[in-house]
Amino acid sequence: MDAHAPTSRARLTEAAARLFQVKGYHGTSVAEVLAEAGLPKGSLYHHFPQGKADLARAAAALASDMMRDIVGAAFEPAESPGHGVARLCEKFARLFERQPHWRACPVQALLDGPLDRMSAEAHLQAWLAATAAHLDRLGDPAPDARARRLWTLLIGAWTMARAADDPGALRAVPAMMESADA
Amino acid sequence: MDAHAPTSRARLTEAAARLFQVKGYHGTSVAEVLAEAGLPKGSLYHHFPQGKADLARAAAALASDMMRDIVGAAFEPAESPGHGVARLCEKFARLFERQPHWRACPVQALLDGPLDRMSAEAHLQAWLAATAAHLDRLGDPAPDARARRLWTLLIGAWTMARAADDPGALRAVPAMMESADA
Amino acid sequence: MDAHAPTSRARLTEAAARLFQVKGYHGTSVAEVLAEAGLPKGSLYHHFPQGKADLARAAAALASDMMRDIVGAAFEPAESPGHGVARLCEKFARLFERQPHWRACPVQALLDGPLDRMSAEAHLQAWLAATAAHLDRLGDPAPDARARRLWTLLIGAWTMARAADDPGALRAVPAMMESADA
Amino acid sequence: MDAHAPTSRARLTEAAARLFQVKGYHGTSVAEVLAEAGLPKGSLYHHFPQGKADLARAAAALASDMMRDIVGAAFEPAESPGHGVARLCEKFARLFERQPHWRACPVQALLDGPLDRMSAEAHLQAWLAATAAHLDRLGDPAPDARARRLWTLLIGAWTMARAADDPGALRAVPAMMESADA
DNA sequence: CATGAATGAGGCTTCATTCAT
DNA sequence: TATGAATGAAGCCTCATTCAT
Numbered sequence: 001m002d003a004h005a006p007t008s009r010a011r012l013t014e015a016a017a018r019l020f021q022v023k024g025y026h027g028t029s030v031a032e033v034l035a036e037a038g039l040p041k042g043s044l045y046h047h048f049p050q051g052k053a054d055l056a057r058a059a060a061a062l063a064s065d066m067m068r069d070i071v072g073a074a075f076e077p078a079e080s081p082g083h084g085v086a087r088l089c090e091k092f093a094r095l096f097e098r099q100p101h102w103r104a105c106p107v108q109a110l111l112d113g114p115l116d117r118m119s120a121e122a123h124l125q126a127w128l129a130a131t132a133a134h135l136d137r138l139g140d141p142a143p144d145a146r147a148r149r150l151w152t153l154l155i156g157a158w159t160m161a162r163a164a165d166d167p168g169a170l171r172a173v174p175a176m177m178e179s180a181d182a
Numbered sequence: 183m184d185a186h187a188p189t190s191r192a193r194l195t196e197a198a199a200r201l202f203q204v205k206g207y208h209g210t211s212v213a214e215v216l217a218e219a220g221l222p223k224g225s226l227y228h229h230f231p232q233g234k235a236d237l238a239r240a241a242a243a244l245a246s247d248m249m250r251d252i253v254g255a256a257f258e259p260a261e262s263p264g265h266g267v268a269r270l271c272e273k274f275a276r277l278f279e280r281q282p283h284w285r286a287c288p289v290q291a292l293l294d295g296p297l298d299r300m301s302a303e304a305h306l307q308a309w310l311a312a313t314a315a316h317l318d319r320l321g322d323p324a325p326d327a328r329a330r331r332l333w334t335l336l337i338g339a340w341t342m343a344r345a346a347d348d349p350g351a352l353r354a355v356p357a358m359m360e361s362a363d364a
Numbered sequence: 365m366d367a368h369a370p371t372s373r374a375r376l377t378e379a380a381a382r383l384f385q386v387k388g389y390h391g392t393s394v395a396e397v398l399a400e401a402g403l404p405k406g407s408l409y410h411h412f413p414q415g416k417a418d419l420a421r422a423a424a425a426l427a428s429d430m431m432r433d434i435v436g437a438a439f440e441p442a443e444s445p446g447h448g449v450a451r452l453c454e455k456f457a458r459l460f461e462r463q464p465h466w467r468a469c470p471v472q473a474l475l476d477g478p479l480d481r482m483s484a485e486a487h488l489q490a491w492l493a494a495t496a497a498h499l500d501r502l503g504d505p506a507p508d509a510r511a512r513r514l515w516t517l518l519i520g521a522w523t524m525a526r527a528a529d530d531p532g533a534l535r536a537v538p539a540m541m542e543s544a545d546a
Numbered sequence: 547m548d549a550h551a552p553t554s555r556a557r558l559t560e561a562a563a564r565l566f567q568v569k570g571y572h573g574t575s576v577a578e579v580l581a582e583a584g585l586p587k588g589s590l591y592h593h594f595p596q597g598k599a600d601l602a603r604a605a606a607a608l609a610s611d612m613m614r615d616i617v618g619a620a621f622e623p624a625e626s627p628g629h630g631v632a633r634l635c636e637k638f639a640r641l642f643e644r645q646p647h648w649r650a651c652p653v654q655a656l657l658d659g660p661l662d663r664m665s666a667e668a669h670l671q672a673w674l675a676a677t678a679a680h681l682d683r684l685g686d687p688a689p690d691a692r693a694r695r696l697w698t699l700l701i702g703a704w705t706m707a708r709a710a711d712d713p714g715a716l717r718a719v720p721a722m723m724e725s726a727d728a
Numbered sequence: 729c730a731t732g733a734a735t736g737a738g739g740c741t742t743c744a745t746t747c748a749t
Numbered sequence: 750t751a752t753g754a755a756t757g758a759a760g761c762c763t764c765a766t767t768c769a770t
Contacts, residue, residue, distance in 0.1 A: 008733080024294055026208035030761060042735045042764085051762060107341055108290060112206060121345040149358055152338035152351065159289055159337045160330075163303045169334065176331055212744060224752040226745090233744065372730095388658060390572035394765060406731040408766090415765065471705055472654060476570060485709045513722055516702035516715065523653055523701045524694075527667040533698065540695055554754080576740060588743085588756045597741060 009047040011037040017059035017066075017109075018101040025056055025113025053114040060115050063106050064123040068130050070095075075134035081143075084134055085150060086174045092154065093167040105158035127151065150177060191229040193219040199241035199248075199291075200283040207238055207295025235296040242297050245288055246305040250312050252277075257316035263325075266316055267332060268356045274336065275349040287340035309333065332359060373411040375401040381423035381430075381473075382465040389420055389477025417478040424479050427470055428487040432494050434459075439498035445507075448498055449514060450538045456518065457531040469522035491515065514541060555593040555604075557583040563605035563612075563655075564647040571602055571659025599660040606661050609652050610669040614676050616641075621680035627689075630680055631696060632720045638700065639713040651704035673697065696723060 006014070015036035019028040030044055030052050048054035074091050078084030095102035110120040128147050135143035153173045160169040188196070197218035201210040212226055212234050230236035256273050260266030277284035292302035310329050317325035335355045342351040370378070379400035383392040394408055394416050412418035438455050442448030459466035474484040492511050499507035517537045524533040552560070561582035565574040576590055576598050594600035620637050624630030641648035656666040674693050681689035699719045706715040 024206055024208055026206055027294070029759080031759085040735055041737085042762095043733080045762065046733060046735095104293075105341075107345075111286075111341065111344060112209070117345065117347055121347075124342070124345050148342075152335055152342060152355075152358065154338065155341045156334035156337035156339075159287075159293070160306070160334060162293060163289075163299065163306050165299060165303075172330075173334075176334065211742075213742085222752055223754085224747090225750095228751070388570055388572055390570055391658070393763075395763085404731055405733085406768090407729095410730070468657075469705075471709075475650075475705070475708060476573070481709065481711060485711075488706070488709050512706075512718075516706060516719075516722065517698055518702065519705045520698035520700065520702035523651075523657070524670070524698060526657060527653075527663065527670050529663060529667075537698075540698065575738080577738085586756055587758085588741095589754080591741065592754060592756095 008037070008039055008043060012039065012044065012047060012055065013058045013062050016055045017062045020056060020059050020113065021063065021104045021106060021109045022101045024109075025052075030055070056113045056115055057119070060110055060119065060123060063109060064126060067106060067127050071127060071130050071134065075131070075138070078134070078138060081135050081138045081140040081146065082174070082178065084138055085177055088131075088150075089154070089170055089173045092158070093161075093170040096158075096161055096167040096170060103162050105155055105162065107155050108159075124151075146177075153177065190219070190221055190225060194221065194226065194229055194237065195240045195244050198237045199244045202238060202241050202295065203245065203286045203288060203291045204283045206291070207234075212237070238295045238297055239301070242292055242301070242305060245291065246308060249288060249309050253309065253312045253316065257313070257320070260316070260320060263317050263320045263322040263328065264356070264360065266320060267359055270313075270332075271336070271352055271355045274340070275343075275352040278340075278343055278349040278352060285344050287337055287344065289337050290341075306333075328359075335359065372401070372403055372407060376403065376408065376411055376419065377422045377426050380419045381426045384420060384423050384477065385427065385468045385470060385473045386465045388473070389416075394419070420477045420479055421483070424474055424483070424487060427473065428490060431470060431491050435491065435494050435498065439495070439502070442498070442502060445499045445502045445504040445510065446538070446542065448502055449541055452495075452514075453518070453534055453537045456522070457525075457534040460522075460525055460531040460534060467526050469519055469526065471519050472523075488515075510541075517541065554583070554585055554589060558585065558590065558593060558601065559604045559608050562601045563608045566602060566605050566659065567609065567650045567652060567655045568647045570655075571598075576601070602659045602661055603665070606656055606665070606669060609655065610672060613652060613673050617673060617676050617680065621677070621684070624680070624684060627681050627684045627686040627692065628720070628724065630684060631723055634677075634696075635700070635716055635719045638704070639707075639716040642704075642707055642713040642716060649708050651701055651708065653701050654705075670697075692723075699723065 012033060016028075016033045019033055019036060031041070033055065034041060034044060044055070045051060048058065070091055071088060074088035075084040078087055092102075107124060110123055111117075128144075128151055131150060132143040132147035135146050140146050150173070153176050154170070157169040157173050161167050194215060198210075198215045201215055201218060213223075215237065216223060216226060226237070227233060230240065252273055253270060256270035257266040260269055274284075289306060292305055293299075310326075310333055313332060314325040314329035317328050322328050332355070335358050336352070339351040339355050343349050376397060380392075380397045383397055383400060395405075397419065398405060398408060408419070409415060412422065434455055435452060438452035439448040442451055456466075471488060474487055475481075492508075492515055495514060496507040496511035499510050504510050514537070517540050518534070521533040521537050525531050558579060562574075562579045565579055565582060577587070579601065580587060580590060590601070591597060594604065616637055617634060620634035621630040624633055638648075653670060656669055657663075674690075674697055677696060678689040678693035681692050686692050696719070699722050700716070703715040703719050707713050
């Protein structure tokens with residue numbers, strides 16, 4: 001009702017998205033999600049009748065929407081495909097540095113837990129499609145292949161960044177996009 | 183003791199490596215590991231006094247050794263860096279197709295569970311170093327950068343292959359290594 | 365208020381009577397009752413301030429009234445005690461066949477849940493008394509004993525019918541009433 | 547191992563049989579069963595991997611065996627069918643008086659909870675068969691019909707005894723067996 | 729009067745681990 | 750050494766009920 005205070009459902013979804021991303025679906029208890037959201041025990045099943053699995057689906061949808069927004073915010077002011085790629089990688093590097101739950105690759109969260117593979121792939125394809133659309137708009141001659149290449153590198157780099165506890169791998173992605181020797 | 187029949191400890195480690203890779207550390211119960219290994223309930227703590235965490239460390243070490251062997255087997259008969267890369271990607275694609283637990287990216291398993299980040303990175307660095315050594319031997323002018331690029335792409339491609347339920351992404355990696363436009 | 369459309373209270377009572385009879389008081393949740401009645405979550409406590417226990421009392425009263433009506437409908441057109449008994453047993457057999465919730469013996473429902481034993485016995489005595497009155501009117505020489513005998517057999521036969529998934533036991537009651545050898 | 551101290555499994559089964567008979571399957575919590583058996587929380591699933599439903603099956607089997615023993619003990623010393631019937635009813639009346647959990651009709655317990663109908667009927671048929679065998683041995687001319695009649699009356703009488711809080715109904719069964727006018 | 733949201737106690741079950749044999 | 754039994758904390762979920770609107 002109140003547009004300013006987030007609803008209980010939204011708080012649960014946000015808390016779940018954060019926790020599942022860092023600790024995984026099985027590594028996160030619903031009690032933790034409720035505590036993170038600041039809600040009492042019984043309030044989960046009112047908003048998510050299917051329980052934890054429902055929560056995972058909502059969290060994945062939220063993460064997917066956020067990712068689409070981040071891609072949009074990175075590419076919209078860009079003046080060239082390369083500029084957009086650089087902006088996106090830098091955004092991810094800063095998220096990695098500043099927000100603990102962004103240290104885990106958001107794509108991995110889609111593949112853990114009860115989200116069926118088809119839904120996970122649909123989310124991933126949405127990100128690829130959004131990226132390709134921006135690349136196309138900016139004049140990239142092969143937007144689909146470039147988007148796929150970019151995301152392949154991003155996922156791998158994110159995993160390496162996490163293992164190294166350093167966002168350097170994410171910042172190295174633009175150079176890897178430009179040349180075969182980087 | 184018997185060098186031909188796998189010992190109980192080895193069977194536990196192998197079962198754990200398989201299960202942790204697919205379902206994650208928190209998604210796998212010790213009961214499942216014991217069932218997969220075909221061993222009785224009480225036998226875990228004889229071989230792994232620290233319990234599940236011990237098992238995770240042993241499983242990671244086993245997976246790491248296997249990966250080093252796979253890299254070696256791919257690069258040793260290779261006649262050029264590109265040939266080695268192609269052989270490695272094809273090996274991974276076939277593992278993905280033929281063995282269910284290889285559908286999950288083996289690097290991800292290092293980042294779940296109680297393995298400390300330093301150990302996970304050490305395993306990953308070992309794979310990078312082994313790959314770089316082979317590339318160097320085969321005459322690659324920038325073996326470290328190429329190894330890093332290869333593994334970044336492999337990790338990303340593996341994740342995409344899993345989401346798509348198709349090893350095509352892994353087979354596309356060699357082309358991505360060669361040119362900035364692939 | 366509307367005499368033609370059943371009120372919310374009546375729909376709740378009927379739903380509860382049906383469900384408690386089949387699944388028992390503890391086996392039925394208030395959410396199920398509300399769903400069966402097609403009413404929203406919050407509406408129970410407007411009609412039954414004491415909640416589930418209140419509902420159980422109303423359901424028992426409703427079942428008791430229905431039973432008295434069934435006994436009346438069976439015996440009123442009867443031309444002899446035996447005819448009335450036969451009609452009553454046949455009615456029960458048909459209810460058993462046609463309405464799922466009549467597969468469970470209605471007397472059992474009185475003994476589960478928060479209905480105090482005195483109330484349960486009062487309902488049962490009312491059925492016995494109604495039956496005895498009809499038998500007396502039809503000229504039975506020992507109406508009380510015959511009513512008691514009839515209901516003892518009916519309760520047992522109903523239980524057997526349910527276990528056998530066959531109303532035959534109910535249809536066998538009239539013969540058991542007539543002779544010691546049936 | 548020790549033949550004198552009942553095993554944990556036996557204590558659980560006995561506790562469950564008692565509690566399910568009085569309070570019903572849904573009205574009894576596993577915590578209550580464990581408390582009644584004097585065992586800690588985790589010990590149920592070691593002996594009954596399927597949990598509460600398994601416990602219900604074991605409890606029904608135990609109750610069924612006990613009933614067969616009671617029937618045997620009543621009829622073996624009997625000198626005639628009528629004598630056996632009288633002894634059985636008196637035994638049940640005394641159980642009703644002396645042991646709280648025998649106030650509930652043991653047949654009803656078979657029809658509550660997860661025991662499938664076929665199993666419930668099998669138990670009931672076993673009691674009928676045991677009773678008929680004894681009646682036959684004692685010279686009853688129609689043992690099957692008489693056994694069926696006896697159990698129909700017993701089940702009904704037990705229910706009435708419970709409602710009345712008085713075992714009189716059970717003690718009235720022999721007379722009902724003998725004559726159509728009782 | 730009517731209702732969706734909220735609430736926390738308690739339900740059943742699984743867990744990793746320890747113990748007695 | 751090897752193992753089935755034991756253990757209780759913690760897991761997810763359902764429950765009957767109350768409340769704010």
